[in-house]
Amino acid sequence: MTQTGGNTVAPRDLGTGLWVGSTDARVVRAAAGGGFDWACVDEQHGGAAGGRENTDLIxxxxxxxxxAFVRVAWNRPELIGRALDSGADGVVVPMVDSVEQARAAAAATRFAPRGTRSFGPIRSVDGVATPVPEQANADxxxxxxxxxxxxxxxxxDIAxxxxxDGVxxxxxxxxxxxxxxxxxxxADDGEDGPLRRVVRACRARGLVAGAYAGSPERVARLRAAGFTMIAAVDDLAMIARSAGEAAAAAKAR
Known part of the structure; x- marks a missing residue:
């Protein structure tokens, strides 16, 4: 991170991403390759159920x-470990509202002595490289x-x-x-508004400030608020919208 003065640090900017609700690997590959900076498989509210399915989507x-990131279904170590064993570069953990819960999530992502993630290199048969613990903890x-x-x-305190690594x-x-x-x-862009509070907490620690947008208009608003990792659109919604636009254009001709 780059020091910017005082106690703040320039936050890591991961850019604009795709939210994955589809369970079809061909659809996901095509959508993720459309120019996004990252993609996140949604195990909580999307169609992915984990296990082999997530391995294919990742x-x-x-x-x-x-x-590739995975939003796990809940803050549980076995779900976090399974997502990482399947090849994910990181996890998004829902409904974290205390320091204790944040510590549990962070511990589940790291091998000992930093954390409690279990080392199980069995996914090598799926083409997933066996992790080197120290490097995996850092990455x-x-x-x-x-x-x-x-x-x-x-x-x-959570940050x-x-x-x-981010909120x-x-x-x-x-x-x-x-x-x-x-x-x-x-719309609340006041200094004590919810969005600014989150961004300020991340900036103070040099963390990623992430958010789900779902539309270009929301992306612009969140970027202006200081967020550095924004899910621009859901893949299935994008397909539905594109299909509707194509059908309307075809009928108009």
Whole structure:
């Protein structure tokens, strides 16, 4: 990271990514190769159920030439370990609203002595390289999702947890928790607004500030707020929108 003065550090910028809801590896490879900087397989609300399916989807993303992340279904070590064993470059862990939960997520992503991840190099038969523990600990990214009022109140302490590499906003759950709609959450650009609080906590530690957008308009708003890792669109929504536009154009002719 680059020192920027005072106690702040330039946050890591991972760019704009694709959110993967499809379970078809061919679709995922084609979509991920469309110019995105990364792609994230959604095991929580998407179609991916983990195991062999995730291995294929992660391989499809990496075949497109971009890093692959997995949003695990929950903050559980076996889910985090399985995603990483399947070849993911990092995990997005939902509903983290305390220091204890952040520590548990970070520990599950690292091998001993830094963490509690189990070493199981059995995925070599799937073409997944056997990890070198020290290098894997350095390379993996653990991104924790702040989606509750409790998590927002604790965001500075969560960001300070060793092994947490970034904080990722879930705008739908967070807006519900705050009694807002998503538009209202994104429109609050005050210094003490939810978005600025998360970005400030990340910037103070040189962490990734991530968020789900789902549309170009939201990408612009989140980028202006200081987020450095933004999920631009869901692959299935993108296909549906493109299909609708193509059909409309064809009928108009």
């Amino acid at each position: 391989a499809a993303v990496r075949a497109a030439g971009v890093p 993996v990214l653990c991104l924790v999702m702040v989606e509750t009022v409790r998590g927002l109140d604790a965001v500075d 300070a947890v060793d092994g947490v 990722f906003i879930g705008p739908f759950d967070l807006s519900l928790a705050l009694g807002l709609d998503v538009a209202g959450l994104l």
